[in-house]
Amino acid sequence: MNFDFLFIVTYGRSGSTLLQGILNTIPSVLIRGENAGALHGLIKSWEAVKIAQDLFSAESDKSTSPWFGAADMDLDSYGQDLTASFIRNILKTPPDTRVTGFKEIRYHFAADELAFELKFMRRFFRRSAFLINTRDLEATIASSKRAGHDISEEDLIAVDQLLRDTVKSSASDVFHVHYDDYRNDPGRLRPLFDFLGAYFDEVALQNVLTTKHSN
Template sequence: MTARPDFEKFIVIVTYGRSGSTLLQTALQTIPGAMIRGENNNLLYPLFRAWKRAHNTRYNQGQAPIPAHGPWYGADEIVPRRFGEELAGLFVREILKPTPQTRVLGFKEIRFHDAEPGEMPEFLDFIREFFPPCRLVFNTRRAADVARSSWWKDVETEKVMEMVEDLDRQYADYVAAHSDTSFLVRYDDYVKDRASLRALFDFLGEAYDEAAIEAAFARRLPH
C-alpha cells in the first residue's frame, strides 16, 4: 500500500457558495504549518462513491468465496478499507500536495450539497474515517445575504434561500451528532467580531494569533 503523506491534523471547511469560506480558509492558514487548500470541484465525492460501490460489492455480493465461473468472481477478495485508504492517499498526494513542512492539511469546498439526496452525512463520515485525525468545520451565512450574491444570479432568490436554510439545518444536525469532530461557525459572527473564532481555534487545539488573524481579514480577496 502506498503511504499517505504524514500530517498532524486534517481540516475540511464544509459550506456553500458565497458563505465567506475563503475568508475562513485564510484565517485557518494562520495556524503554524497549515496548508488549507481551496476548492477542488468536490473531487472527493466521486472517490467516495467509488469506495461505496466497492464496499457494497464486497458485503452484498462477496460474502462468501466465489468460483471463477461466478458472475461476481473476485468480489469476496475486495478490501474496502484498503481501497478507501488508497483513494485518500491519492487525493492527498496528487490534489492537496502537502510539503514536508505541512503540519495541518485541509481544504474548503462549497459543493457538498451536490451529493445525492440524503447521502451527504455518509460522505462526511467517509472523510472523517479516511483522513484521520479529521475535523469538519461547517461555515454558514445568513441566507438572504447569500442569495443576493451575483454568484447565484442564475438561480431564483427563493430557491437559494431554501437551499441555504436546509443546508444550515443539515450542518447543525451533523455537528450535534458528531460534536467531538465537527464545529459550526457563522460568517455573520466572525466578520463582525474576529474574536468569535477563538472557540474554533480552541476546538482545533491551535493558538489564536490575533495579529495574524487581523492581517488575514485585512487582505483583499480576489473575488
C-alpha cells in the same frame, strides 16, 4: 494541534474563502481551496466496491459467479490508497505541513449522502475535523444571485439547515463557524482556535480580515 486534517464544509457565498485564509495563518497549516468536488468521485468509487462486497460476496469465490472475487476486495487498502493519492496529488502538502485539508461547497447535500461522505473521511483521513461554515441566509442568497450561482433560495435554505443539523450531532470533531459572528470581531474566533489546539494570534487574524478574499 488536535487534528491532522481540517475540512471546511459549506455552501457558496458563505465567507468560506475568508475562513480558509484564517486557518492558513496558523503555522504549519495548509488549507487548500475548492477542487470541484473531486473527493466525491473517489468516495463513490469506494462506495460501489463496498456495495458489491456487502451484497454479492456469497459464492463469489466461484468463477461461475457474476460477482467472482467480490469477497476478496480489500476495502481498507482501497480506501487508504484513494486517500493517499488525493493527499499526494490534490493537496500536495510540503514536507513541513502538520495539518492540511480543503474547503468545498460541492458536497452532495442529501442527508444520507453527506453522512456517508463524512463517515468515509473520518475513516481514512485520521484525526480529522469538520468546520461547518454558515452565513446569514438573506445575505448569502443576495450574494449568490449577484454571483450568478445556479442554486435556488429553497436549496440554500435546505443546505443551511442540513449543516446546522450536522452540528447538532454533537460529534467531537465538528465545529460550527458562522461568518457574521466573527467578520468584524476576530475575538469571536478564539473558541475555534481552542477547538483546534492552535495559538490565537489576533494581529494575524486582523490582517486577514482586512484583506479581500474571493469575489
